[in-house]
Amino acid sequence: MLPQKIYIIGSGCFGSTLAHLIASKLNRQVTVIDKRSHIGGNCYSYDDADTGINCHMYGSHIFHTSIKEVYDFISQFVTLNHYRHFVMTRSNGTVYSMPINLRTVNKFFNKDMTPSECKAFLEEKIAQSHIDNPANLEEQAISLIGKDLYKAFIRGYTKKQWQRDPKELPSFIIKRLPFRTTYNCDYFNDTYQGIPVGGYTKLFEGLLNHPNIDLKLNTNYQDIKDTIKEDDIVIYTGPIDEYFDFCFGKLEWRSLDFKWEVLNEQDHQGCACMNEADEDVPYTRTHEFKHYHPERKEVLESNKTIICREYSKEYKDGDTPYYPVNNDRNQELLAKYQEKAKNLKNVFFGGRLGTYQYFDMDKSILQALRFFDEHKESFN
């Protein structure tokens, strides 16, 4: 009997990690299929031919993790540069540092507080709001940081992100709003941080360039599924509802639009990511990609830069699904699809689309490492 073939649908973090493990550790042939013209899923990046700037096609991606196993795994293929992510936010004509920290609070209230003074000051602001049981996102945010900071930094941004008034959004969307009473402006607290030297695509090339891996781009699973035999193994990282032809209905997503510009200036905004907190600015943030590679001195110093403005929008057919919408309706629908999936013999679902969850890259890679450990005996 011929051995079962293994198909992995999707060449993002999950699919590429798993393909590499099956090909290299089990010495098995794997066919990786992606409907896009490139590998890497939403982490795909490319060097712009004119400027040499490495651009992240689906929005800024910063690698950050405290999971040593994941860091060691990616380090076989790439080295992280020394980029540290910090985020600025423009509110009412002034630029502040995010997440809210001592610098933000002192600048906003025009004060010179010490850490303990700042803590007491914010606690007082929160107490003044008298919200014990937040009924919606607005009340939740005010109960965490007080009314003034909420209005300046959260209200407009959240309204643009969800295209709904924060009063109409459930409180659970914001579980916590970190504020630091130090001058530490790092966006992430993780042990390992940076951007792969050479860009993300180098990581995916390292994962997929293996003699046991047959990569087929520009190929939609829907168009080839009839050629897959019943006994073959399929690991599917596309949307789970699409796999079942949306038989129970469609899971909802949030999507994004990106508007790109090449500018004849050396540095447009002085940082990689500038948030726009005000409601009357239609986009949520501007990415300036050259800042992600401080090691590319020539590119940094050149008189051209590439920026991309990010607009949040409701997902419609044909858009890229970016963020799952976590509500009761979608969780119930997901449970139905997951129940149906249990009846399939050799089909497994993974990754952010296959499990309808938001994952950072490290969690998607970790999910693939765990999946491999769990199933390697049966794939061998």
Ligand SMILES: Cc1cc2nc3c(=O)[nH]c(=O)nc-3n(C[C@H](O)[C@H](O)[C@H](O)COP(=O)(O)OP(=O)(O)OC[C@H]3O[C@@H](n4cnc5c(N)ncnc54)[C@H](O)[C@@H]3O)c2cc1C
């Ligand atoms: C705007 C944004 C910014 C982010 N920034 C960060 C960040 O800074 N740091 C971080 O750690 N994480 C970030 N993430 C998360 C990161 O993008 C994900 O963790 C990662 O992409 C998950 O990989 P994946 O393999 O699960 O899914 P994906 O990358 O989505 O890969 C799935 C692949 O499946 C393919 N596919 C789908 N359907 C089919 C089909 N029918 N046939 C063939 N192929 C198909 C798709 O083309 C895609 O290539 C961000 C996410 C978003 C939305």
